[in-house]
Amino acid sequence: MTIEITFKVVYTWALERDINADTIVSNTFEIVWPPKSGTLKSFPEIDKAQWFTVDEALEKINEATGNLILKLLEKI
Helix, strand or coil: CCCCCCCCCCCCCCCCCCCCHHHCCCCEEEEECCCCCCCEEEEECCCCCCCCCHHHHHHHCCHHHHHHHHHHHHHC
């Protein structure tokens, strides 16, 4: 029997500053693409950066990440 456990690590940050989302540049990752082709290609981690109000963000993201936002709001 094989049991596969997957963990996801999410790094978050917060700052009080005006930042133009259009100037945010994504890092990239490499993957063999197409699958089993042996060709390594590079892709951006994100395709677009955008700012949201807290309510908008809570509607768009998963619950675990939403909890991080709520905890941040408690601290500020």
